[in-house]
Amino acid sequence: MISIKGLQKIFTFDNKQITAVDQLSLDIQEGEIFGVIGYSGAGKSTFIRLLNRLEEPTEGSIQINNQEITQLNKKDLRIARQDIGMIFQHFNLLWSRTVKDNIAFPLEIAGFPTAEREKRVQELIDLVGLSGKENAYPSQLSGGQKQRVGIARALANKPKLLLCDEATSALDPETTNAILDLLVDINEKLGLTIILITHEMHVIRKICNRVAVMENGRIVEQGDVLDVFLHPQQTVTKKFVEQVMGVADESESIHHLINTYNEGRIIRLHFIGETTNQALISQVAKAYPIDINILQGKITQTQRGAYGTLFVQLKGDSSDMEEAVTFIQKNTSVEVEVIRDAH
């Protein structure tokens, strides 16, 4: 759906040049939620603003739905922008307009007649869960509610693509989760493609299908969110994964586990996606006459299921333990690693 080739943006000021986006190439599929993560100053905002030409690219091409954005004249660009929704960290609502009139603004721009506008605005208010707030002014809303208005406004012209620049960075964790749920909801309901910029890995973890890691204007790593979580290559990426999973160094704690639990067998379970894994432990405990003791672990939920590791101690008959392990290996995608065999 979106194909970006050799995109570059060089800012010049005070006779200095800053390459904010550097030879960036990327393909984004229709209907996916694509995350771009990077530290402050990596060039994320510049990148997303190049997509609707709020910044003019220095070089490169951007194709959205087979339309070459970089070649459009002013008028065609305005029309193309009506089909690309955008939401912002600080919401950017008009304080002089009510919720209703803020959401109606893009429809005014697109030239909808009043009656149609009102109908569409009501649909959107229901979609984002703001019923009853139609006539409130932005100053009377909480941050989460303001972002809901922002989302409704961005969706007003039924765009195929939604750009989100740090859309949850000004919100508290709980509100962030609610807004992210809303984004997943509209992604599924409307088949909308979403490109999302963030510096928070848990946002990527929670809703993205694929992710690109940005550093110094370049994409240094990209892939399925789960793959990136499992096998981060670059130092930046590893740091971002640690944001969610904690520090990866386990050797010491493993040693400690082996010494403390000197009975039975200790295994490590790697969860790498798939939602069916969730009842795994209780399933195994019911099916085989063994005791399962959870020792330590960290599991996180991604868009494609659980990801993380769990250390468990198995106690019981040696052959029963063997069968249980085989069951897990055969029937699920969970990887089993034996840390210590039974004595």
Add this chain to the structure above:
Amino acid sequence: MLTNLFPALKLEELWQATYETFYMTILALVGTFIFGILLGLLLYLTMRGGIWENKFINLIVASFVNIFRAIPFIILILLLFPFTNFLMGTIRGPNAALPALIIGAAPFYGRLVEIALKEVDKGVVEASKAMGAKTRTIIFRVLLPESMPALISGITVTAIALIGYTAMAGVIGAGGLGNYAYYFGFQRRDFDVVLVCTIVIVVIVFIFQFIGDYIANKIDKR
């Protein structure tokens, strides 16, 4: 009772002078509002990073504004005599004062408009661009409504300055309360007239201030 306190005061004359002051102030205010908004918009749109970024036009408008703001009003009236005569066919009376009043006040208000526009959240302008808004839409549906409380406070301040200007214009023959106070009060040594004129002007200023504050408050939903 009034005649006892202020023996030289003629109510009819006072009424006429007050009417002329209102007349000059209101008409000049309308002209100032229109030209000031135009100047302010031009300054804002052509500034660095603006929608119509243009160094040359920005410099010209800024120079015009700065020069006319620098000239003391009493001198501006004298300077504009030929222009006023050409435009209005006379240099006496309330109408003849209007060109000088507007040219004196519009650059001042233009600067206030520019400041008000600069206060509009850049993110909101950006969001409007991202929605595909035309420049015209951005001006009339975003910039002006979003800066309206500041535009109203600005025009209130300007109105009060204008009332002062009308009094000065009055002294050189434009009519109004300044004219009345000077010719019928000061020159005839009837200081009661000067005093009453002062009181009326202060009341007019208070009225403008009250109305301006009220409207600015009412429309401010921030």
